[in-house]
Amino acid sequence: MLDTSEGYTTADGRKIGGVVMEMKNITLRFGGVKAITDISFDIREGEIRAIIGPNGAGKSSMLNVMSGFYVPQEGEVWFHGKPRPPLKPYEVARQGIARTFQNIALFEGMSVLDNVMTGRLTQMKTGLLAQSIWKGRAEKEETENREIAEKVIDFLEIQAIRKTPVSRLPYGLKKRVELARALAAEPKLLLLDEPMAGMNVEEKEDMSRFILDVNDEFGTTIALIEHDMGVVMDLSDRVVVMDYGKKIGDGTPDEVRNNQEVIDAYLGVEHD
Amino acid sequence: MFYREAGDFHTTYTSDSQTFPIKFDRYRYYVILVIAFLVVPFIINDYWANAILLPFLIYAIAAIGLNILTGYCGQVSLGTGGFMAVGAYACYKLMTAFPDVSMFIHVILAGAITAVVGVLFGLPSLRIKGFYLAVATLAAQFFLLWLFNKVPWFYNYSASGQINAPEREVFGILITGASAPAWATYLFCLIFCFASAIVARNLTRGTVGRKWMAIRDMDIAAEIIGVNPLRAKLSAFAVSSFFVGISGALFFSIYLGAVEVGEAFSIQKSFLVLFMVIVGGLGSIFGSFAGAAFLVLLPVALKVLGVDMLGWPTDIVAHFQLVIVGALIIFFLIVEPHGLAQLWRLAKEKLRLWPFPH
The missing domain is CATH 3.40.50.300 (P-loop containing nucleotide triphosphate hydrolases)
Structure with a gap:
């Protein structure tokens, strides 16, 4: 696995900096339903970070935790090296x-x-x-x-x-x-919830170009949720894979693509 | 032909964001101002002032106030009559307690006091929306009227329970009381109406207005982009009540002169102002004027037509008025739910291309 503890250089030669946001052992429950179970990952300065997973995997809930809309029952969100106290959504907006x-x-x-x-x-x-x-x-x-x-x-x-x-x-x-x-x-961190949902191929290409340009020109750190695998693999530097509220994979697109658990989640497993 | 924006270029953001970006609009606006300030005061008489111009100006201020709250911020209010009463009683108490202070200051202070009361009754809006908020403001309406009836301090322990505006002068000219000249009362109201419209326009085109409209259109998204819903809603209640309070103060001191709270500021008044806003157009300053003009002029026009021209008995015409006004409001809601302001916008879009629409 790619060692990212001190930042890293992407395949296309961009320098990725320190940690902007870090999710530490996040658990989110709605009554008896566990939407997110004990998930940890980080987002680094200047990277495009994708969160993928099948329907109902908890991706949008994760994004809502990051934007302060949901407060997790367990775990902490670290932003710029400090744990973030539970904030109102408009206060989170003011943090960038x-x-x-x-x-x-x-x-x-x-x-x-x-x-x-x-x-x-x-x-x-x-x-x-x-x-x-x-x-x-x-x-x-x-x-x-x-x-x-x-x-x-x-x-x-x-x-x-x-x-x-x-x-x-x-x-x-x-x-x-x-x-x-x-x-x-x-923003210091831009969260995109399915930016390409419901678009045709040309619109998707336009949107992908805009996302790459934003990242390139303003150096904006981006975390995005997307269903279109082709888009995710092309755009993102690192990918978190979720299934049933648990993290089952984390790494570069290539690593994730070859991860057996991820393949099982997407294609299903043969039961015998 | 007359109305076009071709050749009207803006080279700065400031000139692009002005109130009337199209030259024709701008000049028409100046002409109306000149007529209102320099021509009308010389030709006005008591009938025109009391039947048409004073109620129009005063209701326009109230409609602007309600439009800020309901049209721009999306918070329905049925308490307008109650808040107008607060403005009227505040003005009365100030006039009798400080006879030497200028009426301008009294009216503005009455607005400020109403703003504070408005914020208090706006607090439930943080928890409740739509119909439920309307019911909460209805409670404000009844509570405030009850308060002004029950506590004699508000009407200075007068035997009749009424409040009467004492005679006051501005720059040596009498503006309250029965012997005040029509042009002076008209100009006094016009100044407040003009200033209210300018302030309302400035607020609604800038940051504050965008916060209000964001709350109106989608409060969750508004919060995500950094709008504090508490402050946005309460500021809308404060600004709205400020204007409504001013209109209540003018309604009592300049227009009526003597007020019995249950009659002048009843629930009917709340509905009347709400109809003005709806007929005129939600979320439009021009619409507030159009709605006020419509509902002030319509009964007068019907009376002139029915009593003076057709010679019908007065009581029949009065009943017809209610029927026709009601029918017209329903007609408007069905045909053009965005009100007279929207009709005006559509007309302008057509005029822009007229006479060659293709």
């Missing part, structure tokens, strides 16, 4: 973790630009009074943050629809706008 959802969670009544600008909310500090006067501080802050939002809009090639209400967009574009909103926050 952004995410997208499996079922798109955009603000349907707002324009694309407004949606992307909501990604900047954690950075915008002017109070009610300055906002109601507008001229001066609020306007200056709005313009500065608009510039960053526009950079993201440019990057994801959605300039033409920036004033369109989100509710009028097709599915594939909505997914892209959601990614834009997450990126606008300039």
Whole structure:
């Protein structure tokens, strides 16, 4: 197995740094159902980390633990070398973790630009009074943050629809706008929940290119859940495999592909 | 033909995010302002002020307030009448306790007091949503009215239980009481209405407005991107109640002059303002004005038509009014649930291409 204790260099020559987030013996229960059982893994700076597994394996629950939506009964989430106390989701967002959802969670009544600008909310500090006067501080802050939002809009090639209400967009574009909103926050860690679910081959290729570009250009650390094996194997540097809430594999795509337990989980085992 | 944005380019983000990005809109807005501030005060008379302009301006402020809470932040409220009463009684207590302080300050302070009360009654919104929140605000409505009836301190122990606005001057001009000139009361309300609209617009186009709309559209996603739902909802209650309080203070001191709380600020008032917001358009400042104009003008127009032109008895016309207003509200909800503001937006989209739509 690849030794990752001090960081490592990927096959395509990118340097992967220290640990950003570490999950230590996470167990999550809903009443009597154990969604996650004693799982540990780490995410390192600059890498693309995939979490895969069959349906109901606990992948989305894992992502919800990482984004602070669920608090695990046992185990700790370490973020930037410190154990993270149980936080409200909006406090987690302020620490620099952004995410997208499996079922798109955009603000349907707002324009694309407004949606992307909501990604900047954690950075915008002017109070009610300055906002109601507008001229001066609020306007200056709005313009500065608009510039960053526009950079993201440019990057994801959605300039033409920036004033369109989100509710009028097709599915594939909505997914892209959601990614834009997450990126606008300039996150230290980006969590993507099935970014390619329900897309055709071309849209998948576009999205894969965007994910690689984001990682490459902004150096964003990315953790993603995905069902399309081809995509996962091509994109990710390391893969965690889950099945029935347990971790059954962890390593580079090649290692995981040849892991007997993983093959059993995906293809089934012959019973005799 | 008249309405187009071709050749209207924006080279900075500031100019792109202004309130009226299209030149034609901007000039029309200036023309309306000039007429409202410089022409109307010279031609206004008592009938126009009391029957149309004062109620329009005051209800527009209330509608802006409710629209911030319901249209922008998605929290349904049926307590508008109660909050208007808080503004009215706060204004009354301030006017009688500090006779020398300017009315401008009294009205703004009345708004601030209402904001505090609004936040208190907004606290349940953290736990309950939709219909259940509407019922909770309904409780606020009845509780506040009961309070102003039961505690004599609020109406200064007057024998009738009413509150009467004492005569007050601004810059040496009488603005409250029966002998106040129409143009002065009109201008006083217009200033508040104008300022309220500007402030509401500034709030809703910036960070605070985006937080409110994020909560309205999907509260879970809003929380994930860093919106504190507690603060966002309570700030919506505070700002909304502030405007509603101002409108209540003006309604009592400038428009009515004397108020009996159970009549002036009953549940009917809450529904009236809610209808204005719905008919005008949820989530639109222009819609608040359109809705207020619609529901203030409609009864007047029907009365002119029925009594003055057709010569019908007054009581029949009054009953017809109720029927027609009700039918029109239902008609609007079915045909255009997003209200007059949406009709206006669609008209503008058509006009943009007119007369060559292809």
